[in-house]
Amino acid sequence: MTRPAALAAGLxxxxxxATACGPDQHDQAARPQFSPFTPATSEPAPTxxxxxxxxxxxxxxxxxxxxxxxxxxxxLDTRRTTGSRGVALTFxxxxxxxxxxxxxxxxxxxxxxxxxxxVGVKVRKYPRxxxxxxxxxxxxxxxxxxxxLELGGRPPAEIRADLSRTNREIRRAVPGARIGYYRQxxxxxxxxxxxxxxxxxxxxxxxxxxxRDWDKPGAAAISKRVxxxxxxxxxxxxxxxxxxxxxxxxxxxxxxxxxxxxxGIARLK
Numbered sequence: 001m002t003r004p005a006a007l008a009a010g011l012x013x014x015x016x017x018a019t020a021c022g023p024d025q026h027d028q029a030a031r032p033q034f035s036p037f038t039p040a041t042s043e044p045a046p047t048x049x050x051x052x053x054x055x056x057x058x059x060x061x062x063x064x065x066x067x068x069x070x071x072x073x074x075x076l077d078t079r080r081t082t083g084s085r086g087v088a089l090t091f092x093x094x095x096x097x098x099x100x101x102x103x104x105x106x107x108x109x110x111x112x113x114x115x116x117x118x119v120g121v122k123v124r125k126y127p128r129x130x131x132x133x134x135x136x137x138x139x140x141x142x143x144x145x146x147x148x149l150e151l152g153g154r155p156p157a158e159i160r161a162d163l164s165r166t167n168r169e170i171r172r173a174v175p176g177a178r179i180g181y182y183r184q185x186x187x188x189x190x191x192x193x194x195x196x197x198x199x200x201x202x203x204x205x206x207x208x209x210x211x212r213d214w215d216k217p218g219a220a221a222i223s224k225r226v227x228x229x230x231x232x233x234x235x236x237x238x239x240x241x242x243x244x245x246x247x248x249x250x251x252x253x254x255x256x257x258x259x260x261x262x263x264g265i266a267r268l269k
Contacts, residue, residue: 072233074206075189079181081208081233086266087259088234089114090207092143092183093214094241095122095129102249103240104136110256113267114138117183117205120145120166122241127173134174139268141181141205142166142197147242152190159196167200181205181268205268207237214239219250226255232263 074080082088089107091114094100100116107114116133118140123130134140144151145162152159163182171177182197183205194204211217211225226236236259238248259265 070208070231074204074208075187076191076194076204078189078194078204078206079235080206081235082266082268083233084266085232086264087209087230087232087236088266088268089236089238089256089259090117090141090183090205090268091115091238091240092117092242093122093147093239094118095126095133096241096245097126097129099240099245099249100126100129101132103245103252104132104138106249106252106256107138108136110253110260112256112260112265115141115181115205115268116240117141117143117181118166118170119143119147119241120162120169123166123169123173130170130173130177134177137267139181140170140174140177140179141183142170142179142202143183144185147185149186149188152184152188152193154192156192156196159193160200163197163200163202206235208234209236211236211238213245213248213251214242216244216247219247222247222251223255223258226251227258230259230263234263235268 070080072081089112091100091103094116095118103114116138118130118133120142130140142163143166145166148162151162154162167179170179180201180203182193182200182202184193187206189204189206197204208231209226209229211222211229213222217225222238230236239245240248256265
């Protein structure tokens with residue numbers, strides 16, 4: 001092949017390669033042009049759903065408030081506090097031959113005085129225990145003839161007969177005994193029982209602290225409840241009768257010491 005012929009053949013080959021590898025202008029015009037910012041189809045770009053704002057938790061109800069202060073006066077204007085800083089110990093439902101002597105021993109050891117709310121039928125059975133209560137300087141309280149929870153709802157004449165009978169039995173055990181207080185069983189006061197007790201010269205005696213020792217919760221629970229509820233002047237309800245009082249008896253030494261140190265123990269007169 002001559003040199004001009006070879007050169008011509010080379011030019012033809014270059015043209016053919018350029019045609020095969022170069023862009024097809026028609027195809028470029030026909031296909032859509034892509035860019036990173038343009039969707040690939042004619043459909044509108046999907047929109048991202050707005051993120052839901054979390055619903056805040058409902059506001060707390062009214063913030064808890066401290067319990068309302070306890071009144072210094074009991075139901076129907078009964079006595080609830082001592083009127084001084086010292087607290088008062090009261091023991092209900094005796095006398096009991098099983099528990100009253102042991103409670104008296106504990107009181108004597110601690111050198112403190114208490115009030116015993118005695119039941120008439122038990123006074124009749126154990127008059128010597130009533131005599132010991134008075135001899136050792138404690139206060140007596142009428143607690144009805146037979147611990148009648150419904151006594152306050154009876155006619156005034158029946159209430160008077162019940163309380164008077166109990167007072168007579170106490171004075172039979174201890175002639176001339178002073179009975180300055182009456183406590184209605186269960187604290188179920190009514191205007192009638194309050195009025196009759198006052199007419200008989202007795203102050204209606206309620207309480208400020210009730211550890212529910214009558215339910216036999218155990219010494220630790222009794223102590224914890226008394227110390228949590230006590231305040232200056234509290235009248236504290238405990239029991240030396242009406243069942244097993246081992247929990248109360250076990251709690252007594254620690255309670256007497258703690259109350260005496262914090263408030264002082266006052267005798268109701």
